Amino acid sequence: MSHDYESRWVYRAKWTYLLSVVGVLMLPVLYTLWISFNANGFGAAEYDFTVFWYVELFNNAEIRTSLGWTVLIAAIVVAVTAPMGVLAAKFYQGTQFKVPFVFLMLSPLFVPADVTAAALLVYFKNLNGLVDGLIGVELFDLSLWTAVAGQITWCLPYAFVVILVTMGRFRPEQTEAARTCGADAWQAFWQVEFPQIRPGVFSAGAFVTILSFNEYVRTNFLKGGFDTFPTYLVSYMLNTGMTPEVYAMAGLVSLVSMAAIGLVLVVALRRRIV
Amino acid sequence: MSGPTDSGGAAPQRRTLWQAIVDDHGPGRLVLWIPLVFMVVFFLIPLALTLVWSVFERTMFWMEPGFTLAAYQDFFGSGRIDSFLGSVKSAAVTVGVAFVLGFPIAVFVRRSVPAHAQHQAVLLFILPFMISEVIRLFALRPVLGRNGIVNDLLMSIGVVDEPVSALLFTPTSVVIGEVLSFLPFMVFCGFLAMEAVPDYVFELCDDIGSGLAVTLRRVIIPLAAPGIVAAAIFIFVNSLGLFLVPDLLGGPGAANAGTLVVNAIAALDFPLAMAIAAIMVAMMVVLLLIGHWLFDLTKLLEPFR
Amino acid sequence: MSGVPAVEVDGVSKNYGAVSALKPTSFAVPNGQYFVLLGPSGGGKTTTLRMIAGLIRPTTGRVRIGGRDVTDEPANRRDTAMVFQGFALFPHMTVEQNVAYGLELRRLPKDELRERTAAMLRLVGLTGYEGRRPSALSGGQQQRVQLARALVLQTSIVLLDEPLAALDATLRKDMCFELKHIQESVGTTFIHVTHNQEEAMTVADQIALIAAGTLVESGTPRAMYEHPKRRFTAEFIGENAVFSGPSSEGVLRVGGVALTVSCVEPASAISVAAENIAMHRQRPDLEQALPGTVVDVFYLGFTALLHVEVDGGPAVPVRLPSRELDVGIKAGERVWLSWDPGHARVHMA
Numbered sequence: 037m038s039h040d041y042e043s044r045w046v047y048r049a050k051w052t053y054l055l056s057v058v059g060v061l062m063l064p065v066l067y068t069l070w071i072s073f074n075a076n077g078f079g080a081a082e083y084d085f086t087v088f089w090y091v092e093l094f095n096n097a098e099i100r101t102s103l104g105w106t107v108l109i110a111a112i113v114v115a116v117t118a119p120m121g122v123l124a125a126k127f128y129q130g131t132q133f134k135v136p137f138v139f140l141m142l143s144p145l146f147v148p149a150d151v152t153a154a155a156l157l158v159y160f161k162n163l164n165g166l167v168d169g170l171i172g173v174e175l176f177d178l179s180l181w182t183a184v185a186g187q188i189t190w191c192l193p194y195a196f197v198v199i200l201v202t203m204g205r206f207r208p209e210q211t212e213a214a215r216t217c218g219a220d221a222w223q224a225f226w227q228v229e230f231p232q233i234r235p236g237v238f239s240a241g242a243f244v245t246i247l248s249f250n251e252y253v254r255t256n257f258l259k260g261g262f263d264t265f266p267t268y269l270v271s272y273m274l275n276t277g278m279t280p281e282v283y284a285m286a287g288l289v290s291l292v293s294m295a296a297i298g299l300v301l302v303v304a305l306r307r308r309i310v
Numbered sequence: 311m312s313g314p315t316d317s318g319g320a321a322p323q324r325r326t327l328w329q330a331i332v333d334d335h336g337p338g339r340l341v342l343w344i345p346l347v348f349m350v351v352f353f354l355i356p357l358a359l360t361l362v363w364s365v366f367e368r369t370m371f372w373m374e375p376g377f378t379l380a381a382y383q384d385f386f387g388s389g390r391i392d393s394f395l396g397s398v399k400s401a402a403v404t405v406g407v408a409f410v411l412g413f414p415i416a417v418f419v420r421r422s423v424p425a426h427a428q429h430q431a432v433l434l435f436i437l438p439f440m441i442s443e444v445i446r447l448f449a450l451r452p453v454l455g456r457n458g459i460v461n462d463l464l465m466s467i468g469v470v471d472e473p474v475s476a477l478l479f480t481p482t483s484v485v486i487g488e489v490l491s492f493l494p495f496m497v498f499c500g501f502l503a504m505e506a507v508p509d510y511v512f513e514l515c516d517d518i519g520s521g522l523a524v525t526l527r528r529v530i531i532p533l534a535a536p537g538i539v540a541a542a543i544f545i546f547v548n549s550l551g552l553f554l555v556p557d558l559l560g561g562p563g564a565a566n567a568g569t570l571v572v573n574a575i576a577a578l579d580f581p582l583a584m585a586i587a588a589i590m591v592a593m594m595v596v597l598l599l600i601g602h603w604l605f606d607l608t609k610l611l612e613p614f615r
Numbered sequence: 616m617s618g619v620p621a622v623e624v625d626g627v628s629k630n631y632g633a634v635s636a637l638k639p640t641s642f643a644v645p646n647g648q649y650f651v652l653l654g655p656s657g658g659g660k661t662t663t664l665r666m667i668a669g670l671i672r673p674t675t676g677r678v679r680i681g682g683r684d685v686t687d688e689p690a691n692r693r694d695t696a697m698v699f700q701g702f703a704l705f706p707h708m709t710v711e712q713n714v715a716y717g718l719e720l721r722r723l724p725k726d727e728l729r730e731r732t733a734a735m736l737r738l739v740g741l742t743g744y745e746g747r748r749p750s751a752l753s754g755g756q757q758q759r760v761q762l763a764r765a766l767v768l769q770t771s772i773v774l775l776d777e778p779l780a781a782l783d784a785t786l787r788k789d790m791c792f793e794l795k796h797i798q799e800s801v802g803t804t805f806i807h808v809t810h811n812q813e814e815a816m817t818v819a820d821q822i823a824l825i826a827a828g829t830l831v832e833s834g835t836p837r838a839m840y841e842h843p844k845r846r847f848t849a850e851f852i853g854e855n856a857v858f859s860g861p862s863s864e865g866v867l868r869v870g871g872v873a874l875t876v877s878c879v880e881p882a883s884a885i886s887v888a889a890e891n892i893a894m895h896r897q898r899p900d901l902e903q904a905l906p907g908t909v910v911d912v913f914y915l916g917f918t919a920l921l922h923v924e925v926d927g928g929p930a931v932p933v934r935l936p937s938r939e940l941d942v943g944i945k946a947g948e949r950v951w952l953s954w955d956p957g958h959a960r961v962h963m964a
Contacts, residue, residue: 050418054431057415061438061490064449067459071452079457124345135608140349146544146594147357148551150568151587154575158363158584159356161372189353192345207702212670214705215690216697216774217717217764222332227716231707243440250442253554257575266444278451286445297440301433334689 065290072287077280089284099285102268109180109255109264110248113187118241120188121195122233125203128196141196144189153257156186160258179260186254191247195240202236203229235303242300246293265289357591364585373580381585390570394586397556397566400481401549404488405542408496411489413538416500417530421512432501435494447487447558454478454486454559479561487555492545499544499610503537504530506612536609539601547594619682621646621772621804622667627676629662636662638828639676644806644821646771649798651819652808655851658826661776664808668774669693681771691720696765700777703761704749710736710760711745717768735763738797755786762794766801773798775807779814791817812852816840824848841888846962849886854920856892856931856952859884870927872905876961884962889932891958894921895951896942904951907931912946923950 071078075086093099124141131137144152157178164176176182206229214224230237252266259267269285276282332338367376385391419431438446453459454477461473476482511533515525531538549555553568565573567590574583601607620643628639637659644650652660665671667678669690677686685693696717704713715732723731736742739759749757758778765773778794779787795818798805809815815822816836823833824847832839832848843849849857858869867874867885876882898904907925919940921933933952944950 047422050422054415054418054434057411057493058434058437061435061446061493062441063459064453064490065438065441065446067453068445068449078452120345120348123342127342127346130342135611137346138611140354141345144349144353146547146598147591148548148568150553150571151551151590152353152357154571154583154587155356155360156352157575158580159352159359162363185352189349192349196345209699209701209703210705212668212690213697213699213703213761213764214716215670216668216695217768218691218720219716220329220332220689220691221334222338223720228705246440250440250444252442252444253552266442270444273448282448286448289442289445293441294437297437305430 068283069287069290072280072283074280078278078283089280090288092281093284093288096281098263099265099268102263102265105180105259105262106249106265109184109187110245112180112184113191113248114241114244116184117188117191117195117244118199118237120192121199121240122237124192124196125200128200129203142193145193149190149253150257152189153186153254156182156189156254157257177260178258180262183255183259183264186258187248187251190251190254191244194243194247198240198243199233199236202233202239206232239300239304242296246296249292249296250289357587360584360588360591364581364588366581366584368579368581371578378581381579381581384579384582385570385585385589390586393565393570394567396481397550400485401488401546401566404485404492404549405545407485407489408493408545409538409542412493412496412541413500413534415497416504416534416537417526419497419501420504420507425509428501428505432497435497438490439494443491443552443554444558446491447554450483450487450490450559451478454483478559479564481560481564483559484556484564484566487559488545488549488552491552491555492548495544496538496541499537499541500534501537502610503534503540506609507533535605536601536607539605540607540610543594543597543601547590547597550593551590619646620644620679621648621681622806623677623679623682624663624667625677625679627663627666627673627678629659629666629671630674635828637666637825640825640830641676642823642830642833644772644804647802647804649795649805649807649818649820651815651822652806652825653812653815653819653822653852654810654825654831656810659828660808660810660825663825664774664776664806667772667806668695668697694770695772695774696768696770697774697776698758698761698765698778701754701757701781704757704764706749708748709745710741710747710749710752713749713760714764714767717764721768731767732763735767738766738800739763754782755790758782758790762797766797766803770803772804772806775805777808777810780809780811787811787814788817794818816852824851826851842960843886844962846884846886849884849960849962854889854932854934855886856889856929856933857884857886858925858928858931869905869925872903874903874959875956876959882961882963885959886962887954887959889920889934890918891954892931892933893953894923894933894935894939895953896944896948898951899953901953903956904953906949906951909944909946909948909950912940912944914940923952925952 072089073085073087074080075084075088076082128134128137128141160176160178160182164174167173167175210228210232211224214228215221219227250266252270255264256267256270263271265285266289269282269289272285273282330336363373364381365377365379366373367378368380385394415435416432419428423431451458455461456473456475456478458477460477461470464470464474465472477486511529515529520528550566551568551571553566553572556564556566556569567586571583571586571590574580574586598607622644624640624642626639626641627637628635629637640659640663652663654660662671666673667680669685669688669692673686677684679685680694690697705716708716711732714735715728718728718731733742733745736745739762741756741759741763744752744756744760749760752760758781761778775794779790782790791814794805794807798818805818807815807818819836821833822836822839824831824839824845826847832843832845839848840853843852843855846857846859849855858867858874860867860869865876867876867882874885876885895904898906905925905928907923907928909921910924910930911920911922913920914937917937918934919937921935921944922930923933924930931952
């Protein structure tokens with residue numbers, strides 16, 4: 037392309053700008069991470085490296101419980117969303133109404149989290165009253181499951197897109213070849229197509245894990261009487277202000293996310309799916 | 311070799327129940343509808359119903375069916391509309407800043423980065439995006455605060471003598487928070503729109519030697535328009551709606567539409583919360599329709615066809 | 616059993632919404648025949664093949680295989696196997712696994728499965744490649760693996776959809792001979808789709824010409840080449856000078872010349888094979904000699920191809936032995952064309 041004749045310095049300057057924007061976006065996170073390992077906390081004149089604040093976190097039973105809920109929700113959300121992403125991508129390939137379907141699937145990205153969450157909250161409260169009145173069971177009382185449903189609406193668009201892109205590289209001739217070899221529709225999918233889109237499904241699963249792990253707004257509205265790690269972190273921060281424990285909690289979330297995204301990138305680059 | 315034998319030839323005709331289910335026209339096909347049904351039940355219907363609930367009568371702790379515009383009167387006839395309009399203004403500023411900072415990156419990646427590395431370059435912007443929103447916003451506090459890293463830097467290079475306190479808990483910090491939250495979307499959407507443009511278009515521009523300004527105005531921006539519009543709508547609506555930004559970075563009284571929704575729910579005024587939600591959804595739909603009408607947003611979906 | 620055709624296509628059509636890909640079409644393929652569906656791209660031949668395979672469902676009509684109506688059966692329950700143009704090998708499996716895939720679905724005993732797979736790889740000349748991945752094979756080798764994968768199933772019909780289109784010209788020719796040999800040795804009915812007439816002529820026992828969603832004509836390669844009944848056949852197969860225009864009372868006018876048509880009914884055109892046209896540099900002493908101008912001269916080795924623009928008529932091909940160029944025929948020269956009336960073929964409307 038045109039970069040062959042572009043001044044190398046201009047080219048480098050552009051790259052520098054790109055990377056520095058990424059840097060600026062990451063800087064606050066890295067900065068808090070740095071603070072979180074300081075024994076003297078934020079604003080101190082001296083820096084003494086420590087993992088003390090992190091150890092403190094794990095000594096806190098409430099934090100351990102909230103981490104447990106976070107992991108449980110993330111596991112359920114991934115287990116549901118990744119297969120749903122595959123189904124959605126398959127549906128997309130087969131439907132005549134591609135544009136309306138994609139608009140519907142991607143629209144949760146466009147609606148602010150608190151608007152979706154508030155609407156779902158009122159929806160579940162109404163449904164709960166309705167079902168309770170009909171069969172006497174509080175089926176839609178705010179709980180783990182309402183939080184899971186809220187998170188899935190947020191995660192499914194990402195899973196859908198990632199899997200759809202991977203699926204786009206699969207040649208439909210292979211499904212046909214499998215069918216003419218005697219495979220039924222399910223065998224053709226499971227034995228021929230799925231092994232080839234598996235990296236995409238794994239990436240989608242990893243992204244969904246991160247999204248679920250970090251989700252705050254919807255979870256906070258829709259959860260039952262428990263705390264996940266992000267909701268605990270925010271309420272703790274709003275109560276006590278910026279204590280070293282808050283930095284450590286923030287650091288923990290960032291580290292988990294970064295490890296996960298790093299893993300995805302390494303896998304993706306090695307398999308050349310990006 | 312002989313003709314067809316029993317062991318070869320057509321696959322066995324005996325069919326199990328499972329085979330009947332996964333057959334091309336069997337009931338197994340219905341599972342493909344699960345995602346669609348899920349999104350309709352847990353997303354489309356709740357958001358559509360906000361309009362209905364917004365005209366319900368407010369009760370002490372809940373609401374009951376009825377028709378009243380009290381919630382809308384409450385919204386338009388109080389200080390809330392001022393907060394709302396204020397947040398519209400800062401959301402618009404955010405869109406502008408994000409365009410100026412982010413769009414050149416999309417252009418640069420599409421035009422100058424070698425084809426095989428383009429996706430990786432764009433994916434770099436997923437990195438910050440994948441860190442919790444809460445953490446990224448919260449992390450801005452120590453960065454922008456009086457003792458923060460930005461003020462340290464400014465003072466050490468002698469730009470200012472005293473820490474700048476306007477950087478945190480002000481409308482400026484809200485815009486900074488919004489830009490940092492949503493900038494990647496300008497890069498993604500801008501790139502996505504230009505990815506559909508074949509290389510030769512850019513090569514032709516170089517070939518006929520049109521200057522950068524002309525190329526931008528006559529070729530790149532028109533071609534990337536669907537992406538720019540989609541990103542602008544996304545950033546605008548989310549800046550307006552995400553209560554976390556004013557909550558964590560704004561000064562006392564800082565509010566946007568999201569804050570109003572959250573506060574209304576906290577005050578158990580459900581019709582008011584639903585009215586604001588309905589206004590937000592309607593705004594988004596109208597903006598998307600206008601954007602689509604002007605620039606055909608389906609062009610962004612080309613890669614998925 | 617021998618009286619029942621291998622495949623019967625009975626009034627089959629395919630519409631996509633308002634667009635018709637194939638109008639109602641009927642033909643039968645006898646057992647053991649090498650049958651070729653020939654025609655321009657987008658004409659409906661691949662659609663026909665895919666309906667025989669069970670990959671798409673006909674809008675109307677029935678498909679019978681070995682006398683059994685299979686119209687409502689999907690591909691995996693039909694007694695057919697298929698070879699695709701390309702990209703159809705499973706990239707995550709080795710050559711051996713690809714070939715054995717269909718046998719595994721049929722739950723064959725392990726030793727029989729290995730034996731049949733090995734025999735097939737030997738037949739297509741790929742012994743020694745068992746452990747390779749498709750990406751490590753050349754285009755020709757990939758198509759051989761596909762053929763082995765189809766033949767190993769011992770179905771009564773093998774369908775081939777442009778199996779050689781992705782190969783370069785030399786390789787395509789060799790593979791044509793090989794396909795024909797393999798078909799003769801296994802005796803299975805082959806139905807082969809191609810847009811390449813040379814390929815079709817080489818392999819076919821019988822050709823069906825399909826264009827614009829209709830079956831134009833079918834017959835042996837020789838009949839189609841020498842005695843095309845339809846004008847389109849004459850235009851598509853071989854090189855023919857085609858003169859069209861309404862005829863009346865046994866006369867068809869080209870420019871100022873009246874050509875006698877040996878047919879009482881009104882014909883729409885007559886055609887003459889390029890190699891059956893004689894070219895004269897002086898006006899011959901014949902009633903029906905068409906005057907014209909040489910437009911192009913192409914030297915093609917043993918023969919030469921000329922384009923001659925007939926006065927008041929079309930530009931037509933003329934094929935001559937190359938040595939006749941020695942007299943120095945050049946573009947722009949005035950010539951007269953004639954032929955033995957027995958070589959002129961009449962095409963109905």
